Amino acid sequence: xxxxxxxxxxxxxxxxxxICGAMYPCSNPELVAAVSAAGGLGVIQPISMRFVHGHDLRxxxxxxxxxxxxxxxxxxxxxxxxxxxxxRMKKWVDVALEEGVRFFVTALGDPRWVVDAVHAAGGVxxxxxTERKWAEKALEGGVDGLICVNARAGGHAGRxxxxxxxxxxxxxxxxxxxxxxxxxxxxxxxxxxxxxxGVQVGTRFIATTECKAHDxxxxxxxxAHAEDIVLTEKISGVPVAIIExxxxxxxxxxxxxxxxxxxxxxxxxxxxxxxxxxxxVWQLKKASLEGGTYKDYWQAGKSVDGVRAVEPxxxxxxxxxxxxxxxxxxxxxTGT
Numbered sequence: 001x002x003x004x005x006x007x008x009x010x011x012x013x014x015x016x017x018x019i020c021g022a023m024y025p026c027s028n029p030e031l032v033a034a035v036s037a038a039g040g041l042g043v044i045q046p047i048s049m050r051f052v053h054g055h056d057l058r059x060x061x062x063x064x065x066x067x068x069x070x071x072x073x074x075x076x077x078x079x080x081x082x083x084x085x086x087x088r089m090k091k092w093v094d095v096a097l098e099e100g101v102r103f104f105v106t107a108l109g110d111p112r113w114v115v116d117a118v119h120a121a122g123g124v125x126x127x128x129x130t131e132r133k134w135a136e137k138a139l140e141g142g143v144d145g146l147i148c149v150n151a152r153a154g155g156h157a158g159r160x161x162x163x164x165x166x167x168x169x170x171x172x173x174x175x176x177x178x179x180x181x182x183x184x185x186x187x188x189x190x191x192x193x194x195x196x197x198g199v200q201v202g203t204r205f206i207a208t209t210e211c212k213a214h215d216x217x218x219x220x221x222x223x224a225h226a227e228d229i230v231l232t233e234k235i236s237g238v239p240v241a242i243i244e245x246x247x248x249x250x251x252x253x254x255x256x257x258x259x260x261x262x263x264x265x266x267x268x269x270x271x272x273x274x275x276x277x278x279x280x281v282w283q284l285k286k287a288s289l290e291g292g293t294y295k296d297y298w299q300a301g302k303s304v305d306g307v308r309a310v311e312p313x314x315x316x317x318x319x320x321x322x323x324x325x326x327x328x329x330x331x332x333x334t335g336t
Contacts, residue, residue: 004039004324007175008198011124011144012103013071015039016321017192019147020313021179021202022075022105023155023299025052029060030067031210031313037068038317043105044074046092053212057092061099074101078109097121105147106138108156115142126177130158132168145175147200152181154203154301157231157241166194183306185323192324201316203300208313217298218310220245226302243298 006017020027020035022045029049032042042064049060064072074096076089093104093114102123106114115125119142126145127138135146148165149158158165162178169176175197182188183204191199205211207218224243231239232248242248 004321006192006197008145008177011126011175012041012073012198014041016317017198017324018188018317018320019043019073019105019177019198019200020205021155021200022048022073023202023206024048026202026206026211026213027075028053028210028212029055029064030212031205031208032072033064033067034208034210034313035205035317036064036070036072038314039070039321040317041103042072043103044072044096044101046075046089046096057095058099061096061101065099071103072101073103073105075105075107076111076114077107078111078114079107080109093117097123106143107147110141111138111143112141126175128156128179129169131160131165135169135172139172139174143174145177145197146172147177147179148196150178150180152226152302153179154229154241154299154303157239157301162191162196163194166196170195180301181303183301183303185320187303187306188320189323189327193327201303203303204307204316205313206300207307207310208316209310210313215310220298221300221304221307222309224300224304226305229300229302229304232297240299241301243300243304245298248297 018040027045035042107128177198179200
């Protein structure tokens with residue numbers, strides 16, 4: 001067993017227990033491939049691939065294959081927001097499997113249909129969770145591991161510290177991946193030493209040369225500190241971690257009275273989330289790719305504290321791997 005090997009790396013067929021988390025709108029194929037080429041696991045975000053970066057999914061995967069022959073993963077958001085969306089996601093999962101992808105990350109719904117398709121092809125599925133009740137539901141759906149989204153994550157953050165979440169889920173008998181708050185190698189090593197089988201990183205990889213996010217976005221991440229990260233309900237209807245810009249301060253982060261009632265209603269909440277998502281999706285795309293305006297939503301997690309420069313994604317992966325290697329106990333010399 002090599003010094004980097006964990007239950008997660010064996011599942012994914014990779015060398016370094018590090019995932020570049022799927023990000024809308026920042027997961028362009030060149031970034032995903034660069035992380036995988038360096039020994040980590042880049043993860044395809046199909047909505048970004050198709051509607052932000054302009055690649056047909058199959059063509060985008062083949063582009064990545066020309067960059068690296070290393071494994072990469074696929075992100076399937078399985079919330080039943082509409083029949084059209086679910087039909088499209090099922091076709092995308094089929095395409096990914098046909099193109100040889102064997103590691104899948106599911107989120108926001110019942111993963112069973114993805115599990116059935118992926119297991120039939122010999123692959124594995126991990127599911128995003130924020131607490132035990134969702135973890136148990138995911139395991140009932142047949143997943144092979146869990147992405148443990150904590151309170152320091154970017155995007156849809158959880159509510160618990162990474163240590164508390166590990167303590168809550170550590171007895172479930174599957175590999176756990178820490179997601180949130182890791183932007184530097186010292187924190188990466190700390191999470192693995194805690195017992196996590198891998199670490200998912202997002203914000204750190206936005207501030208890389210391969211990411212097609214605008215330089216304004218990357219600079220905002222480099223300049224930001226943990227206290228600049230706030231949660232807003234106005235992107236998707238559930239709390240999303242973003243950098244607090246002047247625009248965010250102006251419009252606030254809480255849903256209005258009517259929308260709060262909609263978002264709590266068992267039959268209407270999906271429509272409320274759809275409303276916010278459709279309203280904000282163009283703002284996220286525009287600010288991320290075209291630079292700062294007075295209406296900025298820049299997603300980021302508290303790991304901004306560890307990001308102090310824009311650099312190649314492969315350098316990030318290798319530096320994290322070297323830190324993990326250096327933390328391993330040196331084997332005692334054998335006799336002659």
